[in-house]
Amino acid sequence: MGKDLIGLIVLLLALAGGGAVYLNAPPPAPWSDAERKAIQSLSLATLPPLPSDPSNAVADHPAAQRFGHRLFFDARLxxxxxxxxxxxxxxxxRFTDGLPRAVGLAVGTFNTMSLVGAAYSPWFFWNGRQDSLWGQATSPLESPIEQGVSRAEATRLIAGDPSYRAAYEALFGPLPPLPSEASGTEQEEAAVTRAFVNIAKAIAAYERLLLPGETRFDRYAASLGQNGPTAPDAQLTHQEAEGLRLFIGKAQCINCHNGPLLTNHEFHNTGVLPAIGALPDKGRAEGTRLVLDDPFNCFSAHSDDAAKDCAELRFMRTGDDLVAAQKTPSLRNLEGTAPYMHAGQMGTLAEALDHYNRAQDAIVGHNEAKPLGLLPYELKRLEAFLNTLDGPLATAPEWLAPP
Structure with a gap:
């Protein structure tokens, strides 16, 4: 067998195996100014300060954070x-559960989204059916397949626990009298709902502390503005760097996964098949209706924002193109948040990348993604880069365990 043929076989094996073998491979090409700018835009160093939440008067109150921390881990709720x-x-x-679909009192419909960095988002849940972090906290509490407590039961727990009652009343004032009947008067029910909302606002205050931390990619991005790596692990391998080049270029990932959290916080139909045995989900098309009808939305009396500007709701995008569109998740800490997609349909990054590479027609609506035509070694490079986005949280350890 000739040397040329042997060399060709070795090269093909390397390509099929993801490019792990390099035959006199040249170093990665230098980054262009445009590429450097794109890379810097993804760096955690560009993450702005946590936005305020005028709808939650205790959003950044230390006592609310401590109270919410206790509530978050309390199974009595x-x-x-x-x-x-x-x-x-x-x-x-990373504040997910490792399951395809959440399991509370019963198996749910959707994959659990991470809460890390969630306070930066204007929308919550896969279809964006709620528009505040505290509004999001109300939903699983009442859901019959998640935690399944009534507003009165949640309030009764606070009233019956002396330390909880003291924490609540220090923040929100006296608890309302609880109705003796299953359903009280209209005034009693309104007072209980206010207490229930306050419980959710305390939980949201805790959740605002859950923030992503620096990763190897972020250290690499920082090194690009200096004369070399700023730390021993601030350099990417050839495979990872070429994966980054694909991410911001040929693979078009940056079109939706942009900014320091690698999400545009928008909704897209990417042709993901429904979970086995499930009907296709309506996605954002249903979410826009639900968020407008939500009794806890920005327009509601439960929002502490006196201005009630509610620009996100007033100028919310609607239309048929949102049928089956799901929220773009962050790509940070993917290693700890599998399986992927809105119902956990894909167990590995390789499966998810293959899905986007093929971009087949959607069952419902229109698939916004286009086939990429990436070769196997390019998909491996992309996966290698995505794994550089994993890192510890920028949250003090005492908040990451039950109090």
């Missing part, structure tokens, strides 16, 4: 006394 917020949002899994 469930119908069976065994499910807490932390059941599905586990700190060790």
């Amino acid at each position: 469930s119908a069976n006394g065994a499910v807490s917020c932390a059941t599905c949002h586990q700190p060790a899994l």
Whole structure:
């Protein structure tokens, strides 16, 4: 067998295996000014300060954070006394649960989204059906398949626990009298709802502390503005660097996964098949209707924002193109948040990348993604880069465990 043929076989094996073998491979090409600018835009160093939440008067109150921390891990806030917020949002899994679909009192419909950096988003849940972090916290508490407590039951727990009652009343004033009947007067029910909302606002105050930390990619991005790596692990391998080049270029990932959280916080139909045995989800097309009807939205009396500007709601995008569109998730800490997609349909990054590479027609609506035509070694490079986005949270350790 000739040397040329042997060399060709070795090269093909290398390509099929993801490019792990390089035959006199040249170093990565220098970054252009445009590429450097794109890379810097993804760096955590460009993340602005946490936006204020005028709808939640205790959003950044230390006492509310401590109170919310306790509530977040308290399984008594469930119908069976065994499910807490932390059941599905586990700190060790970047505040996800490692399951295709969330399991509370029963198996849910959707994959658990991470809470890390969630306070930067204007929309919550895969379809964006709520528009505040505290509004989001109300939903699983009442959901019959998640925690399944009534507003009165949640309020009764606070009233019956002396330390909880003291924490609540220090923040919000006296708890309302609880109705003796299953359903009280209209005034009693309104007072209980206010207390229930305050519980959710305390939980949201805690969740605002959950922030992403610096990764190897961020250290690499910082090194580009200096004369070399700023730390021993601030350099990317050839494969990772070429994956980054694909991410901001040929693969077009940056079109939706942009900014320091690698999400545009928008909604896109990318042709993901429904979970086995499930009907296609309506996605954002349904979410826009639900968020307008939500009794806890920005327009509601429960928002502490006196201005009620509510620009996100007033100028919310609607239309048929949002059928089956789901929220763009952050790509930070992917290693700890599998499986992927809105119902956990894909167990690995390789599966997700293959899906976007093929970009087949959507069952419902229109697939916005276009086939990429990437070769196997290019997909491996992309995966290698995505794994550089994993890192510890920028949250003090005491907040990452039950109090």
